[in-house]
Amino acid sequence: EPEVTQTPSHQVTQMGQEVILRCVPISNHLYFYWYRQILGQKVEFLVSFYNNEISEKSEIFDDQFSVERPDGSNFTLKIRSTKLEDSAMYFCASKMRGVIPNEQFFGPGTRLTVL
Amino acid sequence: KQEVTQIPAALSVPEGENLVLNCSFTDSAIYNLQWFRQDPGKGLTSLLLIQSSQREQTSGRLNASLDKSSGRSTLYIAASQPGDSATYLCAVRHNNNDMRFGAGTRLTVKP
Numbered sequence: 001e002p003e004v005t006q007t008p009s010h011q012v013t014q015m016g017q018e019v020i021l022r023c024v025p026i027s028n029h030l031y032f033y034w035y036r037q038i039l040g041q042k043v044e045f046l047v048s049f050y051n052n053e054i055s056e057k058s059e060i061f062d063d064q065f066s067v068e069r070p071d072g073s074n075f076t077l078k079i080r081s082t083k084l085e086d087s088a089m090y091f092c093a094s095k096m097r098g099v100i101p102n103e104q105f106f107g108p109g110t111r112l113t114v115l
Numbered sequence: 116k117q118e119v120t121q122i123p124a125a126l127s128v129p130e131g132e133n134l135v136l137n138c139s140f141t142d143s144a145i146y147n148l149q150w151f152r153q154d155p156g157k158g159l160t161s162l163l164l165i166q167s168s169q170r171e172q173t174s175g176r177l178n179a180s181l182d183k184s185s186g187r188s189t190l191y192i193a194a195s196q197p198g199d200s201a202t203y204l205c206a207v208r209h210n211n212n213d214m215r216f217g218a219g220t221r222l223t224v225k226p
Contacts, residue, residue, distance in 0.1 A: 035214075043159070045213035053185065056213055091158060102147060102166075104214065108158035 002026045004107035008091050012113045013082055021077045025094030031076045033093040033104060034067065036060070043091065047073065050105045082114045117142045121217035128195055129225050136190040136220045138205030143183050146212055150179050150190050151204040153219065159204065163190070195224045 005024045013019050025032050034046040047057040049067050054066050064080045075094075079086055093104040118141045123198070128134050147166050151159040163172045163179040171180040178191040192199060202219040216222070 004215070010190075013207065033213075042218050043214070043216040050214060059214065103161060105161070105163050106151075106159040111156075 002093055006080075006090075006106050006110050008024040008076075008110060009108070010111045010113070015084055015114055016081050019079050021040045021090050021092075021112070023075045023092030023094075023107055025075055025092065026105055027073070028096065029094035029105075031055075031095040032069070033092065033095075033102075034077045035091040035106075036086045036088040037057055037091065037109075038076065038085075044087050046077070050051055065084065079112075082112075086115050087112055087114045095096070117145075117209065117215045117216040118213050119205060119207055121203075121220050123220055124218065125168065125221040125223075126189045127223040130195060130197060132195050132224075133191070133193050134195055134222070136192070136203050136205075136222070138190070138208045138217055139186040140188075140215075142209070143186050145183065145207045145209055147208050148179075148181055148188050149208070149214070150177075150188075151206065152204045153204055155202075157182045159216060162203075192222075195222075196226050197224045199224050 007022045026091050027099045032049040035043050035044045045058050047067055048055045049059045066078045089109045091109045093106040120136045120139045140213050145167050149164045150162045152162055153159055160170045165181040176193040182186045200223050205217040206214040208215045209216045
């Protein structure tokens, strides 16, 4: 069964460093999403991406964040200069277009630890 | 702004018991509602998705209901098992693309 994959499963970085989190969505999906979950807190929406551009973003998704679909398979989240408070689990999700039940499929997540 | 609340925050039951998890949301203009399971330190496993036009969905021992007008959904788990122990998350989606999650109910089923 097709699934969303994410790499790495765990990333440790120093404060101020740039990180790129990678996702491979399900191959025929057209909508892509990033969410984050700080330890012990709710899952929060970051951004949605369709047709090579951001379609929605939350207040969390500030200028230090960017997303890209560099090729036909990968979808990346870049954090330019990481802060301690960026430590969280980051989930990627993807969805087909206009198909009931219009479900988002989630990847297993990348745990980001900023030291 | 949509707020999603889940009650209770934690629940502990003996094996075999039937149980109900509750989810409420403040804006009833939703597109769909989805229940997830999350094991500690792991990702999200989708359990059931209910479209706004539907009243319930069933999968095995799970049944989810939706009352959009009152802003409520319930997840019913029949004959609970220790393997059901996890955090259960409710998430609602509007016609835009983001989903709003509740904080979850942490379920423990004791053998």
